[in-house]
Amino acid sequence: MTRPFVTVYNEMSVDGRITDFAGDGVRYYAHGFSWPRDAILMGSTTAQAFGPRETDEEARGPGPDVSPDPVPPGFEEAVAGPRPLLVVVDGSGRVRSWRHAQAAPWYSGYVSLASERTPTGHLDHLDRRGVEVIRCGRDRVDLGEALRRLHDEHGVRRVRTDGGGRLTGALLAAGLVDELVVMVAPSLCESPTGRTLVELTRRLPAEAALLDLDDVTTLDGGVVVLRYRLCGSDQEATRTVSPASRAATSPVAPRAAAARPTTNT
Template identity: 55%
Template sequence: MAQRRDLDGQRHRRGVRSERVGRRAGARAAATGFAELVHEPRPVLVVPDSRGRIRSWRHAQAQPWYDRIVVLVSRSTPGDYLSYLDRRGVAHLTAGEDRVDLAHALSLLASEHGVGSIRTDAGGALNGVLLTAGLVDRVAVVVAPAIGADPEAQTLFRLPGRLTAGAALRLVESEVLDDGALWLVYEVPTGIRPAPRALL
């Protein structure tokens, strides 16, 4: 069974990093003037793409922030896309039949790539799927001292279906950041799991 993971988009912002700078990342970062910002262990960039829509990886591969890139695909992902990923040197994991089975994918990421926890910066759709599947341990939220002007702005969670019952989150950590924003960490109760599968 897949372990539940952190939905923690602000750990990187707070600078929770180890002190050792990787040689490969340091060399790339030095060329762009960011050597002091890249520290090990660097994260693995994980992208679900069962439809094979992303065809440009050069920019992501050029970034010094990631140790490597792993694309999550399904058994229905077009073969030519898998060949394209191989040619580009992008690793891929197959989890699920038609769409990516996220619970299975997290297990594969742990066993094959040593990933022990994840964070997501992708927006409400992925966050909602992970949450309703019971794959989230914590939610980290930054409340910025500003009012947005976009009425169509992304929500923190866009649920794929109705929950069987609501659930109160428990505040476990808070901090006022230098810019006046609030950094809040909530624990997610284990009972929030109405969906048998997390597919994306």
């Protein structure tokens, strides 16, 4: 079994933090959705931001009524083409806001990655929500097996992440990252507890931490998008640079011209 090409994608401050800085979530997602991708791999902490968690009573029934979200201006093209699967790593069964994810216009289908330890009650809940479950791994989700099954059973060839440093750290430690794309906002993290781009629970082998710079795109407002290929990756290169993003390469425009930044948390 082979696995898809995996691109880690984050917006960060110049000091490498992915929360508590002046970023622009709209610009970040607009850029990310402009690349070809078959699935978005999201961490369970990130996925909980879709909406309020269902109560125990709601989770056992049909759930709250949630009206479909309109397509935000500027994202019409992103939803017109083939849409990606939303795949959430959720071995502990923490995500209970699927109704909100399903109301979003971005995804073609929904998969929750579970392990042998995922509570049965949560699997029943996912079944009621029409969320497919891929069960792999004993104590935690086996990310490598999950990616291989997405490749073989769902035809997923390109994955982009939407997660934090813990998911990225776990993917890197397992040798499952091929490309790292960081949108660098011209700002510094404002908080001593700002989360970092990569959070490791063990040392990476030196050769697994080497990157080749592949592409640099400068966007308005002093924003830079850096695209690195992992030196150790032997996956077939599937460039995720879209013609639109290449066309965006331009001299640095005055920062004042940029959209008003929002805090990315």
